[in-house]
Amino acid sequence: MEREDGRLDALIIGGGPAGLTAALYLARFGRRVLVADAGEPRAAWIPASHNIPFFGEGIAGPDILARQRDHLARYDIRPVAARVTGLRREAGGFAAVLEAADGAGRTLGASRVLLATGAVDVEPDLPDLPDAVRRGLVRYCPICDGHESRGRRIAVISRGAHGLGEAAFIARTYSSDVTLLTLGQPLALDAAQREVVERNRIQVIEQPVTGLEIRDGRIAALRGGGAEHRFEVLYSALGLHYRSELALGLGAAADDSGALVVDGHAQTTVRGLYAAGDIVRGLDQIVVGMGHAAVAAAHIHNRCELPTEDEADGA
Numbered sequence: 001m002e003r004e005d006g007r008l009d010a011l012i013i014g015g016g017p018a019g020l021t022a023a024l025y026l027a028r029f030g031r032r033v034l035v036a037d038a039g040e041p042r043a044a045w046i047p048a049s050h051n052i053p054f055f056g057e058g059i060a061g062p063d064i065l066a067r068q069r070d071h072l073a074r075y076d077i078r079p080v081a082a083r084v085t086g087l088r089r090e091a092g093g094f095a096a097v098l099e100a101a102d103g104a105g106r107t108l109g110a111s112r113v114l115l116a117t118g119a120v121d122v123e124p125d126l127p128d129l130p131d132a133v134r135r136g137l138v139r140y141c142p143i144c145d146g147h148e149s150r151g152r153r154i155a156v157i158s159r160g161a162h163g164l165g166e167a168a169f170i171a172r173t174y175s176s177d178v179t180l181l182t183l184g185q186p187l188a189l190d191a192a193q194r195e196v197v198e199r200n201r202i203q204v205i206e207q208p209v210t211g212l213e214i215r216d217g218r219i220a221a222l223r224g225g226g227a228e229h230r231f232e233v234l235y236s237a238l239g240l241h242y243r244s245e246l247a248l249g250l251g252a253a254a255d256d257s258g259a260l261v262v263d264g265h266a267q268t269t270v271r272g273l274y275a276a277g278d279i280v281r282g283l284d285q286i287v288v289g290m291g292h293a294a295v296a297a298a299h300i301h302n303r304c305e306l307p308t309e310d311e312a313d314g315a
């Protein structure tokens with residue numbers, strides 16, 4: 001549906017599972033929508049996911065994305081390969097600067113914007129990390145794939161006590177053999193945290209790890225003096241970098257880690273700017289991100305001809 005002023009009803013920034021879901025909903029509402037995608041989805045790292053409903057046999061991240069793009073193409077929507085490098089509010093909505101890989105730029109107007117730019121994992125320092133992830137030796141999300149690591153010898157790597165919650169979750173749920181590697185940072189635990197370590201029989205290695213290697217299909221954590229610990233799976237709890245800069249630039253509220261705060265309509269504290277997927281504070285999961293996207297798309301559809309709540313006559 002064309003708008004008279006040529007403005008989009010919605011610009012979706014990010015073409016991962018969340019952004020593509022929002023685009024599908026908006027396309028089916030007959031909305032004029034464009035997806036700008038810089039082409040580095042976290043979802044592409046998933047070797048095989050077994051927690052996506054309807055894919056009991058498992059599905060790889062690239063296949064999820066390809067299916068979503070095929071689905072969208074039925075409505076004649078194809079993500080545009082471009083990075084959004086600027087976003088500002090203007091009367092009636094937003095203006096966004098899109099930059100293609102060859103440096104060509106253009107500015108688009110949109111009544112509403114949905115940010116689905118995701119997050120990037122802080123990676124452990126391992127040789128040939130992509131291969132280790134593909135083989136399931138290195139994982140990032142025990143809620144996603146801890147079931148596949150059930151009963152294994154598992155290490156959780158983090159700086160200091162940050163990974164204790166994740167180690168305890170894995171020990172409670174999947175394996176009685178869990179070690180927390182704190183990378184040389186002493187664990188200054190309070191009484192409650194010590195109780196968690198003891199109750200879950202988590203082994204703690206506070207000494208620096210001088211190297212991580214893959215040997216005979218296992219992760220070897222090396223320490224000074226030639227000492228070595230071997231694990232079947234390593235969960236990285238080194239954290240995520242949230243790609244929330246565009247929203248923060250507009251003054252959107254975020255938590256300490258940079259993940260965006262949204263309301264029950266998936267709207268950020270900047271009226272008219274929505275967020276879905278990993279960029280939103282909460283569980284970083286595909287199904288959750290698709291849920292945000294559906295909620296945001298319905299609200300955008302219901303309101304995108306109206307002024308935003310903070311504008312004159314806005315409701």
Ligand SMILES: Cc1cc2nc3c(=O)[nH]c(=O)nc-3n(C[C@H](O)[C@H](O)[C@H](O)COP(=O)(O)OP(=O)(O)OC[C@H]3O[C@@H](n4cnc5c(N)ncnc54)[C@H](O)[C@@H]3O)c2cc1C
Binds near residue numbers: 017018082144276
């Ligand atoms: C190894 C691994 C295994 C995982 N396994 C599972 C699993 O089994 N089940 C599960 O539910 N989840 C799993 N996850 C998590 C899952 O990948 C994420 O929750 C999901 O990808 C989030 O989707 P998203 O659309 O929010 O972001 P993404 O998939 O990261 O997509 C965001 C897109 O936005 C683009 N972008 C960013 N900034 C801009 C910009 N300025 N302009 C234009 N485009 C931009 C990026 O390039 C990217 O293409 C796993 C993650 C990893 C790393």
